[in-house]
Amino acid sequence: MEQTRYQVRFDWAAAGAHAIGADADVIVWVDALPESGSELDLSTLPQGPAVVFTDLSSAHAVAQWVIDLQVKLAKRILIAVVAAGSTRNGQLRVTTEDLLAAGAVIDQLAALGLDATSPEAAAAEAAYRGLARATSHLLTAVTTTATTAPEPEQLKVNTALTAADVRVVRA
Known part of the structure; x- marks a missing residue:
């Protein structure tokens, strides 16, 4: 297990989920701009933790959901924030949009005390914090959006969303 000393961890794709999430209480799967036909395959993730899905817009809601889970379990929980990335020629392609969205989740967790x-995780959070004001522009300019423009609601953190709006993939 990697990053075991830390409550909030960060890595990429299914391999990263196994590296940092097998002992976690929750895996936060981050896919800022999901490609059509690229649904999350739970069989590729560690079997123990709860799994929630987020993009940039629901980063605040997911952070609140995580806090609520910690309160419910009445213990310090371990969070694996995993950026989906993409593939190119069968290999992982690290994507700017997923890095920024993961950083937003980590930033929101920090704002709530984790x-x-x-x-x-600190590096992903710093990337988001440093580029927060430019995030909307960056998400419309990345390679991923060359053929499909993101919806306006995908371009910023929506603080009106609540933990009840979180997409829980596995409880």
């Missing part, structure tokens, strides 16, 4: 982050 700041025992791994260096990897």
Whole structure:
């Protein structure tokens, strides 16, 4: 297990989920701009943790959902924030949009008091914080959106969403 000293961890794709999430209480699967036909395959993830899905818009709601879970379980929980990335020629392609969305989740978790982050998570959070004002523009300009423009609601954190709006893939 990697990043085991930290409450909030970060890595990429299914392999990263196994590296940081097998002992986690929850995996936050981040896919800022899901490609059609690229549904999350739960069989590729560690079997124990709850799994929630987020994009940039629901980062705040997911962070609140995680806090609510910690309160419900009455213990310090472990969170694996996993950026989906994409593939190119069968290999992982690290995507700017997923890095920024994952950083937004980590930033929202920190704002709610969960700041025992791994260096990897801190770097993703710093990327988001440093580029937060430009995130909407960046998400419309990345390679992924060359053929399909994202919807306006995908371009920023929506603080009106609540934990009840979170897409729980596995409880």
